[in-house]
Amino acid sequence: MTKIMTLLVAVENIDNLKDTYTFTYDDIDPLVVENASRADFMEDETVTAEDLMYASILVSGADGTLGLSNIVAGSEEAFVELMNKKAEEMGLKNTHFTNASGLHDKNHYSTVEDMAVILKTAVENETCKEILSAVEYTTSKTKQHEEGIILRSLVFQRLTDYYVENGGDVLG
Numbered sequence: 001m002t003k004i005m006t007l008l009v010a011v012e013n014i015d016n017l018k019d020t021y022t023f024t025y026d027d028i029d030p031l032v033v034e035n036a037s038r039a040d041f042m043e044d045e046t047v048t049a050e051d052l053m054y055a056s057i058l059v060s061g062a063d064g065t066l067g068l069s070n071i072v073a074g075s076e077e078a079f080v081e082l083m084n085k086k087a088e089e090m091g092l093k094n095t096h097f098t099n100a101s102g103l104h105d106k107n108h109y110s111t112v113e114d115m116a117v118i119l120k121t122a123v124e125n126e127t128c129k130e131i132l133s134a135v136e137y138t139t140s141k142t143k144q145h146e147e148g149i150i151l152r153s154l155v156f157q158r159l160t161d162y163y164v165e166n167g168g169d170v171l172g
Contacts, residue, residue: 002102036062
């Protein structure tokens with residue numbers, strides 16, 4: 001749900017989905033150390049806000065959320081302030097964000113009721129709905145990824161592949 005709120009705040013604050021962000025070593029290294037889920041953007045790679053949005057949602061990419069945070073607010077800390085302000089505007093009473101990726105932090109929390117409001121609000125936004133509904137997306141071509149990166153929805157994969165791999169017995 002954190003990444004859905006990140007997407008919503010980014011969509012509401014980015015006028016041009018072709019705006020770009022260039023990753024630095026200092027962006028990527030902590031995510032590798034944390035073993036965070038990533039789309040595998042690389043140091044010195046310049047990608048669009050649209051690429052970052054799809055990366056954040058389809059593969060749960062912390063690199064995507066970090067890039068969006070920097071495009072919108074200049075830092076993840078400043079972006080989180082926007083997330084918490086949005087949560088307040090939405091009337092969420094039991095939600096507090098400390099990062100844009102959802103990495104564990106004892107002060108980062110929500111409730112099922114608040115999560116439902118976040119999801120409902122996001123799917124009412126056409127851009128968010130399109131990204132949240134995507135099964136696959138290929139990022140823009142870059143020097144580091146000459147064919148782009150094919151991003152496949154983890155949710156969709158888990159709904160289809162897991163069922164098939166286990167002979168139709170989802171419960172194992």
